[in-house]
Amino acid sequence: MAKVNDNYLKLPGSYLFSTIGKKVAAYSQAHPERKIIRLGIGDVTQPLAPAIITALHKAVDEMADAATFKGYAPDLGYEFLRSAIAENDYKGRGCDIRADEIFISDGAKCDSANIQEIFSTDNKIAVCDPVYPVYVDSNVMAGRTGTWDAAAGTWSDVIYMPCTQENDFAPELPDETPDLIYLCFPNNPTGSTITKDQLQIWVDYANQVGAVIIYDAAYEAYISEEDVPHSIYECEGARTCAIELRSFSKNAGFTGVRLGFTVVPKELKAGDTYLHPLWARRHGTKYNGAPYIVQRAGEAVYSPEGKAQLKKQVAYYMKNANAIYDGLSDMGYTVSGGVNAPYIWLKTPEGMTSWEFFDYLLEKANVVGTPGAGFGPSGEGYFRLTAFGNYENTMEALERIRMM
Numbered sequence: 001m002a003k004v005n006d007n008y009l010k011l012p013g014s015y016l017f018s019t020i021g022k023k024v025a026a027y028s029q030a031h032p033e034r035k036i037i038r039l040g041i042g043d044v045t046q047p048l049a050p051a052i053i054t055a056l057h058k059a060v061d062e063m064a065d066a067a068t069f070k071g072y073a074p075d076l077g078y079e080f081l082r083s084a085i086a087e088n089d090y091k092g093r094g095c096d097i098r099a100d101e102i103f104i105s106d107g108a109k110c111d112s113a114n115i116q117e118i119f120s121t122d123n124k125i126a127v128c129d130p131v132y133p134v135y136v137d138s139n140v141m142a143g144r145t146g147t148w149d150a151a152a153g154t155w156s157d158v159i160y161m162p163c164t165q166e167n168d169f170a171p172e173l174p175d176e177t178p179d180l181i182y183l184c185f186p187n188n189p190t191g192s193t194i195t196k197d198q199l200q201i202w203v204d205y206a207n208q209v210g211a212v213i214i215y216d217a218a219y220e221a222y223i224s225e226e227d228v229p230h231s232i233y234e235c236e237g238a239r240t241c242a243i244e245l246r247s248f249s250k251n252a253g254f255t256g257v258r259l260g261f262t263v264v265p266k267e268l269k270a271g272d273t274y275l276h277p278l279w280a281r282r283h284g285t286k287y288n289g290a291p292y293i294v295q296r297a298g299e300a301v302y303s304p305e306g307k308a309q310l311k312k313q314v315a316y317y318m319k320n321a322n323a324i325y326d327g328l329s330d331m332g333y334t335v336s337g338g339v340n341a342p343y344i345w346l347k348t349p350e351g352m353t354s355w356e357f358f359d360y361l362l363e364k365a366n367v368v369g370t371p372g373a374g375f376g377p378s379g380e381g382y383f384r385l386t387a388f389g390n391y392e393n394t395m396e397a398l399e400r401i402r403m404m
């Protein structure tokens with residue numbers, strides 16, 4: 001008789017953004033006349049940059065001609081894209097990362113969920129709290145997290161590293177030694193960052209205790225301050241303790257196009273075993289590569305025109321971030337994030353829980369945000385707004401919040 005993976009049955013509720021989607025759909029159905037402004041999920045709204053569109057068109061034309069047609073992509077990614085990434089994202093920042101250490105994928109969400117597969121189920125994970133739910137849920141599915149405590153909103157075998165106003169939303173080294181450490185900076189959901197010196201402490205710690213850091217740098221394009229690292233490989237010793245995840249979704253508007261990559265340095269080991277061949281094996285067996293046309297679009301991100309156009313796109317979203325930050329501060333909210341990240345993290349007013357504030361905002365302002373509790377227990381009492389809306393809607397949302 002077929003049996004299911006019991007670990008799936010342990011997962012409480014549905015995926016955070018599916019829950020929000022369902023709630024908003026129900027509200028919308030009940031009030032079809034109301035215009036809802038969505039500042040919940042971090043989904044981009046601006047069209048793809050012209051350099052990317054040109055590259056896509058050209059690649060589509062190549063697919064229409066037998067002489068230039070492409071079938072399966074190389075499973076680890078096309079050389080032209082891996083080289084462009086190594087040159088621009090790493091060499092350009094003084095990081096020693098080579099093209100053959102870069103694995104192209106269809107996005108960082110899948111990679112961040114899949115990467116745990118190459119580690120033993122005995123490994124103990126440490127996560128920031130609040131945290132992007134994919135890191136925890138994918139480990140639940142793998143049976144690595146123990147039992148769920150519904151009252152506390154925690155798993156018995158996960159090390160939670162609280163990130164609150166008191167520690168400036170930056171995790172402290174845990175008391176218990178983890179095997180895998182998930183870090184995301186600029187952070188989703190709090191929008192906080194850490195300096196290169198702070199990140200160096202994590203790298204030194206991981207090397208000392210033999211842990212692997214899974215570093216999610218999906219939002220690096222939003223960094224505006226000098227001392228904030230764009231890559232963990234800016235830190236000395238990171239090649240022997242860190243995997244880095246990157247996405248084209250937020251820096252180039254690819255949420256609907258799908259492209260990302262993972263870096264696994266060749267020196268990186270867990271115990272005595274090198275991880276690069278394991279991830280290559282996993283990729284080769286389970287994945288047929290991101291589409292050629294999409295990888296050509298990714299290459300255009302690094303062209304001079306692409307870079308200039310995307311700088312403007314990032315600035316567009318950061319104008320929203322500044323407006324939300326300033327607007328809410330003026331209204332008396334306690335606000336953080338939004339300086340090196342497209343997320344604004346605010347304290348819910350008058351002791352409301354984050355889901356109460358979600359309902360209140362939806363009802364009174366018809367604005368959707370993301371309740372902090374959805375990201376973990378330390379997110380309770382906080383709320384996330386994204387800067388990825390269009391400017392006019394963002395301004396209207398702020399006005400409606402002011403009038404509540």
Ligand code: MLT
Pocket residue numbers: 040041042043109132188
């Ligand atoms: C978010 O809103 O947290 C992100 O958009 C989710 C994602 O990138 O998968």
